[in-house]
Amino acid sequence: xxxxxIEQLVQLLAKLPGLGPRSARRAALHLLKRRxxxxxxxxxxxxxxxxxxxxxxxxxxxxxxxxCLVCIDPRRDAETICVVESVADLxxxxxxxxxxxxxxxxxxxxxxxxxxxxxxxxxxxxxxRIGEGGIREVILAMGATVDGQTTAHYVTDRLQGxxxxxxxxxxxVPVGGExxxxxxxxxxxxxxxRRPF
Amino acid sequence: xxxxxxxxxVLSGSMxxxxxxLAEFRCYPRLRLDLDARPVVLTGANGAGKTNLLEALxxxxxxxxxxxxxxAEVGRLGAADAPWAVAAVLTTPEGPAExxxxxxxxxxxxxxxxxxxxxxxxxxxxxKPSRGQAQLAKLVSVVWLTPDMDRLFADGASARxxxxxxxxxxxxxxxxxxxxxxxxxxxxxxxxxxxxxxxxDPSWLVALEDRMAREGGAIAxxxxxxxxRLGRAIALxxxxxxxxxxxxxxxxxxxxGEGPALAAEDRLRAALAASRAxxxxxxxxxxxxxxxxxxxxHLERDxxxxxxxxxxxKALLLSIVLANARLRALERGAPPILLLDEVAxxxxxxxxxxxxxxxxxxxxxAWLTGTDASLFAPLAGKAQFFRVADATVNVSENP
Ligand SMILES: [Zn+2]
Numbered sequence: 119x120x121x122x123x124i125e126q127l128v129q130l131l132a133k134l135p136g137l138g139p140r141s142a143r144r145a146a147l148h149l150l151k152r153r154x155x156x157x158x159x160x161x162x163x164x165x166x167x168x169x170x171x172x173x174x175x176x177x178x179x180x181x182x183x184x185x186c187l188v189c190i191d192p193r194r195d196a197e198t199i200c201v202v203e204s205v206a207d208l209x210x211x212x213x214x215x216x217x218x219x220x221x222x223x224x225x226x227x228x229x230x231x232x233x234x235x236x237x238x239x240x241x242x243x244x245x246x247r248i249g250e251g252g253i254r255e256v257i258l259a260m261g262a263t264v265d266g267q268t269t270a271h272y273v274t275d276r277l278q279g280x281x282x283x284x285x286x287x288x289x290x291v292p293v294g295g296e297x298x299x300x301x302x303x304x305x306x307x308x309x310x311x312r313r314p315f
Numbered sequence: 316x317x318x319x320x321x322x323x324x325v326l327s328g329s330m331x332x333x334x335x336x337l338a339e340f341r342c343y344p345r346l347r348l349d350l351d352a353r354p355v356v357l358t359g360a361n362g363a364g365k366t367n368l369l370e371a372l373x374x375x376x377x378x379x380x381x382x383x384x385x386x387a388e389v390g391r392l393g394a395a396d397a398p399w400a401v402a403a404v405l406t407t408p409e410g411p412a413e414x415x416x417x418x419x420x421x422x423x424x425x426x427x428x429x430x431x432x433x434x435x436x437x438x439x440x441x442x443k444p445s446r447g448q449a450q451l452a453k454l455v456s457v458v459w460l461t462p463d464m465d466r467l468f469a470d471g472a473s474a475r476x477x478x479x480x481x482x483x484x485x486x487x488x489x490x491x492x493x494x495x496x497x498x499x500x501x502x503x504x505x506x507x508x509x510x511x512x513x514x515x516d517p518s519w520l521v522a523l524e525d526r527m528a529r530e531g532g533a534i535a536x537x538x539x540x541x542x543x544r545l546g547r548a549i550a551l552x553x554x555x556x557x558x559x560x561x562x563x564x565x566x567x568x569x570x571x572g573e574g575p576a577l578a579a580e581d582r583l584r585a586a587l588a589a590s591r592a593x594x595x596x597x598x599x600x601x602x603x604x605x606x607x608x609x610x611x612x613h614l615e616r617d618x619x620x621x622x623x624x625x626x627x628x629k630a631l632l633l634s635i636v637l638a639n640a641r642l643r644a645l646e647r648g649a650p651p652i653l654l655l656d657e658v659a660x661x662x663x664x665x666x667x668x669x670x671x672x673x674x675x676x677x678x679x680x681a682w683l684t685g686t687d688a689s690l691f692a693p694l695a696g697k698a699q700f701f702r703v704a705d706a707t708v709n710v711s712e713n714p
Contacts, residue, residue: 228519230506236516264499264526271522 124150176247178223178240180205188212188220195219197254201244201273203227203261211259219257222247227260227269239269241276248280258286328408330455330649331680332372336402339394341367342706350699352406354674354681358688358711359703365684368708369459369654371401372682374416374436376457376481377448377491381654386418386433398434405455408648412454415439449492456485456643456651460632460658468620468628472608479563479609482635483541485643485651490537497530501600504587508595515591524587527603532580534604535567542609548638554669556634557627558614565607611635629661637673644677653681659690668693 124146132142149157173179174186181187188194188208198219202208208221224239247253258273260266274284331352337343342364357365366381370389373381380389390399400417420434438445440454458481467474483490504523507515542563549559566586570579583603587594590601599605611620613631620631640650653674659667671693674681683698685691691698700711 228503228522230503230510230519235507235510236519264496265503268500268503268519268522268526271525272516272518275518275521 173223177221178205178225178243179208179221193218196252198257199244199247199253199255200257200259202259203266203269207259207261219255224269224273227263227265228272229265236272241273244273245276245280248277248282253282255283255285258284260286328406328648329678329680330405330407330652332375332403332405332652334402334404335368335371337368337371338400339391339397340371340399340401341389341391343367343371344391344394344706346706346708348701348708350680352678352680354679354683354694354698356688356691356694356698356700357682357684357703357708358686358691358700360686363703364706364708365703366461366656368703369461369656369682369684372403372652372654373457373459374401375403375405375414375451375455375652376484377451377495378477378481381459381461381656382463386436387420390418407454409454413439413441414451414454415442416448416451447492447495449488449495452484452488452491456647457654458482458485458636458639458651459654459656460629460636461654461656464632465625465629467632468611468623472606475609475611476605476607479538479542482545482639483537485639486541486646487537490534493530493534493537497527497534497604500526500530501603501605504600505594505598508591509598515595520588520591524584527587527600528580528584531567531583531604532571532576535563535565535571535579535607536576538563538604538607538609539568539571544642545635545638548642549634552634552638552641554673555666556637556669557616557630559620559631559634560612560614561635562610563607564610565604566602567604568607626661629658630666633658633662633666633670637670640673640677640679644679650677650679653679655681655683657684659683659685660687671697 127149128139128142128146131137131145132139134142137145149160170182171180172182172184174181174184174189176185176189179186179188183190195218199222200208200211200217200219201222201224202211203224203226205223208223211217211221222240222244224241224244226234226239228234228236228239244256248256256273256277258270260270270286277284329352331350333350333352335346335348335350337346340346357368359365370380370382370384379386390397398418398420400415402413402415405412405414416436416438418434419437436448438448438451440450445451464474464478467478480490480494500523504520504527507519507523542561546559546561549561552558567579567583570582573579586602587600594600611631612618613620613623613627616623616627620628623631636653640653644650659670662670667690675694675697683691683694688700688702691700695713700713701708702711
């Protein structure tokens with residue numbers, strides 16, 4: 119039916135979230151029909167992202183510079199760290215423009231059933247950052263899922279005695295909700311109404 | 316019989332399915348039933364598809380339905396690609412509601428955990444995806460009695476616990492979320508304890524055990540409370556059904572009897588921390604509300620339900636289900652939707668008449684099945700009759 123290059127393109131596109139085999143074929147065809155104004159610019163953008171985007175060695179955010187723009191922005195409050203599950207959550211909070219501190223991306227939540235343990239998350243990096251001093255408050259912004267809240271409890275336990283105030287988001291969120299799905303207003307309200315863990 | 320004549324006027328609303336639609340569900344490729352709030356009588360030969368309809372309705376409540384089947388089993392044979400779905404339009408005391416629920420087969424790589432392989436059951440409420448099934452308990456209450464439950468008092472505690480939990484959902488919708496949270500935390504803890512290699516991270520175990528203790532304490536409180544109140548409601552009833560004495564029993568329930576709820580939570584937390592080595596070997600948890608039981612006694616005979624005849628055990632269950640329906644009607648404005656599979660055939664005429672009178676007085680949408688249509692004659696004009704044959708459901712004018 120078609121050459122292996124096209125098949126490979128379709129198979130890779132089908133791995134994107136929200137795309138199945140059928141929509142991947144449509145997307146591939148769409149790209150191939152728009153070589154100059156879509157396919158080639160996209161190929162260049164992907165190559166550039168692959169070459170330049172890295173995880174920030176301080177907070178885990180994705181950026182073309184390390185430390186990332188959030189970590190080096192002098193107007194941001196360096197004494198407050200918001201701990202999030204994923205970069206998607208970091209971006210969701212940034213969209214609300216209601217938080218002016220810095221972040222720490224854990225890279226997931228504890229889930230023994232999915233084989234994700236403490237060593238798979240960047241908790242050690244957080245403990246180290248706080249040990250270096252200068253941090254006053256840690257906001258735990260994990261989702262309201264059971265695993266998210268277990269992770270929040272776990273991080274609190276690991277930060278015991280570190281001399282920081284620990285608070286968590288006041289979720290007005292349905293149980294099992296994840297941060298990235300919250301609308302900006304709800305997320306802003308949750309950040310403002312945070313409470314001690 | 317209604318215990319207190321003053322109860323009847325309180326019934327302002329009703330809880331009823333007014334439209335039921337099925338797709339690829341058991342023997343039904345497609346089905347749509349339009350209904351009113353009265354009881355529904357389904358008659359037909361064994362294997363005609365009556366219980367399948369009740370099972371579809373049982374998926375309007377959180378959980379695995381009245382057969383506790385794997386999700387993939389519920390799909391129609393031969394409908395390989397199309398997942399099953401159930402949709403219902405309901406009237407409730409809080410207003411109309413539309414519920415949709417469907418099997419979402421597993422996608423992507425299979426996780427090592429067996430549960431995930433069956434996919435999951437997704438829920439929509441009023442057209443919007445709902446996170447988790449616990450939301451269902453807030454909208455609708457469904458209680459069932461099936462022939463499988465004939466052995467409820469003889470078998471292990473887990474079926475009795477689930478029976479009590481379903482009753483609790485009708486009064487305390489948060490209970491469904493608590494039970495699923497507790498069970499998830501317990502499975503996580505078991506996996507942490509049994510992962511080979513380095514010793515389990517104590518902070519992780521503390522986090523999981525804290526969650527189990529807090530949810531577990533609240534679960535035991537809710538079960539105890541409802542068992543007590545149901546016991547009182549049964550004591551007030553008159554009529555031919557036997558009086559049942561109910562008690563939620565277990566370690567946490569006992570601790571609750573000895574002190575405040577917070578102290579019981581602390582004791583559970585301490586018990587879990589102390590039993591880690593044991594639990595790692597056994598693969599469960601030595602104490603907690605997942606080991607509790609519902610103790611039922613036949614009060615007039617002064618003996619445990621398990622020592623009564625099969626017929627009396629069934630009557631005891633009906634006595635509990637009817638008391639639950641009265642209590643719920645009084646408190647939440649409507650009795651639950653009742654699914655009574657093959658119940659009428661096992662009652663004598665006296666009890667059958669009393670059951671029908673109760674259902675009518677309560678305004679309950681009870682779904683009754685049977686092979687012998689004549690047993691339902693007293694409900695003529697007061698219920699909706701359908702004949703079920705070969706996976707088709709037809710209105711019939713009279714029983
Ligand atoms: Zn950074």
